Amino acid sequence: MSKIVKPYGDTLNDGKVQLSFALPVSPDAHGKEAARVLILNMGFSEVEITCLRDLGEGFTHFIAYAVTPASVDTTKLKVKVVETPVMDMETTDEYVSEHLGRTITVVGACIESDAHTVGIDAIMNMKGYNHRYGLERYHSFNAINMGAQVPSEELLAKAREVSADAILVSQVVTQKNIHIQNLTRLIELAEAEGLRDKMLFICGGPRITHELAIELGYDAGFGTGSYSTDVASYIAVTLSKQGK
Amino acid sequence: MLKLDLDQNLVQRARAAAGRITGGFQWLFDGYSSYTIERTVLRLMGIDGAQEGGRPLPNVIIDHLSSQKAMRKGAAVWVANAMLARNFSAQEVAEAVASGELDLTALPMAPADKIYTCLNDLAAKMLDHIKAQAQKRSTMFDRYGARRTPAIYVIVATGNIYEDVTQAKAAAHSGADIIAVIRSTAQSLLDYVPYGATTVGFGGTYATQENFRIMRKALDEVSEELGRYISLTNYASGLCMPEIAAMGAMERLDLMLNDAMYGILFRDINPKRTLLDQYFARMINAYAGIEIQTGEDNYLTTSDAIEKAYTVTASQLLNESFALLSGVKPAKMGLGHAYEINPEIENSFSYELAHAMLTRELFPEAPVKYMPPTKFASGNIFKTHLMDAMFNFVGQLTGQGVQLLGMMTEAIHTPHLVDRSLAIENAQYIFTAVKDLAENLELRPDSFINRRANSVLQEATEFLERVADEGLFQAMALGEFAEIRRPENGGKGLDGVFERDQDYYNPFMDRIKEELGL
Numbered sequence: 227m228s229k230i231v232k233p234y235g236d237t238l239n240d241g242k243v244q245l246s247f248a249l250p251v252s253p254d255a256h257g258k259e260a261a262r263v264l265i266l267n268m269g270f271s272e273v274e275i276t277c278l279r280d281l282g283e284g285f286t287h288f289i290a291y292a293v294t295p296a297s298v299d300t301t302k303l304k305v306k307v308v309e310t311p312v313m314d315m316e317t318t319d320e321y322v323s324e325h326l327g328r329t330i331t332v333v334g335a336c337i338e339s340d341a342h343t344v345g346i347d348a349i350m351n352m353k354g355y356n357h358r359y360g361l362e363r364y365h366s367f368n369a370i371n372m373g374a375q376v377p378s379e380e381l382l383a384k385a386r387e388v389s390a391d392a393i394l395v396s397q398v399v400t401q402k403n404i405h406i407q408n409l410t411r412l413i414e415l416a417e418a419e420g421l422r423d424k425m426l427f428i429c430g431g432p433r434i435t436h437e438l439a440i441e442l443g444y445d446a447g448f449g450t451g452s453y454s455t456d457v458a459s460y461i462a463v464t465l466s467k468q469g470k
Numbered sequence: 471m472l473k474l475d476l477d478q479n480l481v482q483r484a485r486a487a488a489g490r491i492t493g494g495f496q497w498l499f500d501g502y503s504s505y506t507i508e509r510t511v512l513r514l515m516g517i518d519g520a521q522e523g524g525r526p527l528p529n530v531i532i533d534h535l536s537s538q539k540a541m542r543k544g545a546a547v548w549v550a551n552a553m554l555a556r557n558f559s560a561q562e563v564a565e566a567v568a569s570g571e572l573d574l575t576a577l578p579m580a581p582a583d584k585i586y587t588c589l590n591d592l593a594a595k596m597l598d599h600i601k602a603q604a605q606k607r608s609t610m611f612d613r614y615g616a617r618r619t620p621a622i623y624v625i626v627a628t629g630n631i632y633e634d635v636t637q638a639k640a641a642a643h644s645g646a647d648i649i650a651v652i653r654s655t656a657q658s659l660l661d662y663v664p665y666g667a668t669t670v671g672f673g674g675t676y677a678t679q680e681n682f683r684i685m686r687k688a689l690d691e692v693s694e695e696l697g698r699y700i701s702l703t704n705y706a707s708g709l710c711m712p713e714i715a716a717m718g719a720m721e722r723l724d725l726m727l728n729d730a731m732y733g734i735l736f737r738d739i740n741p742k743r744t745l746l747d748q749y750f751a752r753m754i755n756a757y758a759g760i761e762i763q764t765g766e767d768n769y770l771t772t773s774d775a776i777e778k779a780y781t782v783t784a785s786q787l788l789n790e791s792f793a794l795l796s797g798v799k800p801a802k803m804g805l806g807h808a809y810e811i812n813p814e815i816e817n818s819f820s821y822e823l824a825h826a827m828l829t830r831e832l833f834p835e836a837p838v839k840y841m842p843p844t845k846f847a848s849g850n851i852f853k854t855h856l857m858d859a860m861f862n863f864v865g866q867l868t869g870q871g872v873q874l875l876g877m878m879t880e881a882i883h884t885p886h887l888v889d890r891s892l893a894i895e896n897a898q899y900i901f902t903a904v905k906d907l908a909e910n911l912e913l914r915p916d917s918f919i920n921r922r923a924n925s926v927l928q929e930a931t932e933f934l935e936r937v938a939d940e941g942l943f944q945a946m947a948l949g950e951f952a953e954i955r956r957p958e959n960g961g962k963g964l965d966g967v968f969e970r971d972q973d974y975y976n977p978f979m980d981r982i983k984e985e986l987g988l
Binding site: 248281340344351353402 | 639640642644656658659670771772773812848849881884886887895953
């Protein structure tokens with residue numbers, strides 16, 4: 227049975243969408259018409275430009291509402307998500323001691339050019355983020371956070387040295403898709419060094435999805451809204467399933 | 471009038487402890503130098519440019535001298551000696567060294583007085599240029615009027631200096647007072663400053679002297695057009711702190727992010743290297759009339775903003791104390807703090823107000839720099855915009871010096887043109903709406919806000935007193951700051967620190983110290 231949906235304004239399937247963008251045009255009737263036609267060219271109808279703001283340097287900001295003819299059948303979607311259950315810290319610790327009977331070693335870093343540790347710190351640091359302690363706080367984890375701008379080679383050397391169960395890579399800066407280049411480089415090096423199948427490779431960051439992670443050759447990816455609990459549970463359950 | 475009732479005894483104790491901590495480094499400041507300090511001297515002597523392949527000439531000279539184990543006299547003496555021997559300019563000497571044609575240590579040494587005269591003439595020439603730049607800034611402010619309070623500070627970060635110019639000019643048109651060109655993300659750990667105009671960067675644009683020049687010129691044009699002086703800022707931080715300060719002084723940047731301890735804690739740069747570099751970098755900033763800004767917001771993004779609020783206060787007092795040692799006047803100290811408390815917490819606004827008032831009142835003359843919510847900014851741009859409005863409210867109500875505007879897309883990407891414009895509109899609306907509100911308000915002495923500010927001050931005082939007893943390096947090694955352990959001999963850049971010889975000479979430091987009365 228298919229379930230076809232359209233955007234909802236105030237009536238089912240009215241298709242109402244809010245748009246906001248800048249154009250290199252002047253903030254006048256001519257510019258407004260340019261914006262309106264552009265939105266029509268996007269396939270929308272019933273275009274209503276509700277606001278023009280002069281941005282200077284020949285740019286104008288437009289806010290608009292329009293109606294889209296597009297719809298989606300939600301029964302036909304294929305979504306890749308991390309499917310392991312999410313447990314809190316105490317439950318994960320119990321789970322690990324029951325199923326693995328040892329400590330899990332995790333090495334994490336912001337690799338290559340990325341200097342933004344906020345993501346990796348939220349997952350790994352003792353303090354954690356938003357009422358979820360980081361991996362350092364878990365009894366069942368030996369968490370090594372190497373910090374920012376760590377070359378891929380150093381991260382892999384560390385992981386080898388401590389016989390890591392999992393590598394956590396954070397990529398926050400995504401301008402010009404630098405995160406893809408960095409993540410690809412790490413996985414290629416890991417393959418060349420024969421480490422790829424010896425441990426879990428996990429990446430995270432605001433623009434990372436599980437699907438992207440799989441595509442890049444990682445085991446899992448965690449995007450915005452992920453916490454240490456998601457990552458810890460995933461590692462614990464996956465290792466246990468692998469019988470490691 | 472909205473004002474705290476701060477325990478003045480605590481204020482004095484905290485300042486005294488900070489003074490004890492920073493006063494313990496004279497051995498370092500007087501006895502050591504670093505490669506970037508020497509490269510700064512070379513740049514100030516007029517050496518610029520890079521070899522094919524990109525190695526900057528100041529680095530080429532330092533490589534040359536360090537391979538000859540000749541660094542301990544300082545680079546200036548060797549270059550001046552070659553200038554006299556060959557009748558070359560400093561730049562010609564550098565080019566001859568780069569081509570492999572000249573060995574600086576192979577020439578006979580000229581008499582010391584000749585070398586000093588040569589260097590002092592060069593120093594006078596460059597320092598006159600820097601003074602003229604400072605004078606030009608004052609003239610512009612006199613002509614167009616002083617900066618508003620809080621000043622509207624926005625970032626541009628396209629990676630391409632020419633695209634940055636378009637965005638900066640648009641921001642100025644929308645109402646920005648200060649433009650920050652965010653640096654490419656890996657630059658703080660480069661032990662050289664890239665050369666020339668750059669069009670590729672990640673999360674920002676490389677700080678180069680040419681990029682400084684391009685942006686300053688564009689902002690001068692837009693200042694004239696708008697009848698408002700638009701200030702420019704960048705980052706004198708990382709492994710090239712004093713070099714970037716010098717480049718900023720030459721090209722008339724108006725502010726510089728220049729924290730005494732940030733590199734140690736958040737970039738794992740060696741503690742000795744950082745303290746040494748900041749000492750000279752801040753001296754240059756002081757001489758050039760550049761307002762320094764500090765990075766206390768980082769303590770709050772890496773730890774809990776309520777629990778660790780005192781670390782901000784402690785760091786501000788240390789930054790103030792180190793800055794005074796370099797001759798920076800309080801009116802040029804943009805000490806930092808931030809609006810980073812979890813918005814789900816009840817009365818989070820009261821905490822923020824208490825913290826903001828504490829900063830404002832501890833440093834009454836300083837143009838304190840207030841940083842926006844970032845940690846709890848999310849993909850929900852509408853909520854982030856609302857948080858930014860609350861942040862702007864505190865900024866105007868408490869009279870912060872510089873308001874670093876939050877962007878609704880903070881958690882998503884470097885700001886788009888529209889994001890920046892909406893942020894400025896947000897700030898202008900709130901600033902206008904609550905302009906004189908503070909004059910009408912008073913705090914009860916037993917109010918939560920008053921008690922909270924005093925309790926943060928108390929914690930900061932006790933912390934500083936403990937660090938003063940322990941010593942700063944020891945405290946950092948134990949992880950007392952930001953819960954990060956930084957041993958004295960760990961971190962990046964220690965190999966670029968060296969002990970000076972008896973006959974070491976840095977013509978710029980001596981002269982600047984004299985003129986600043988240090």
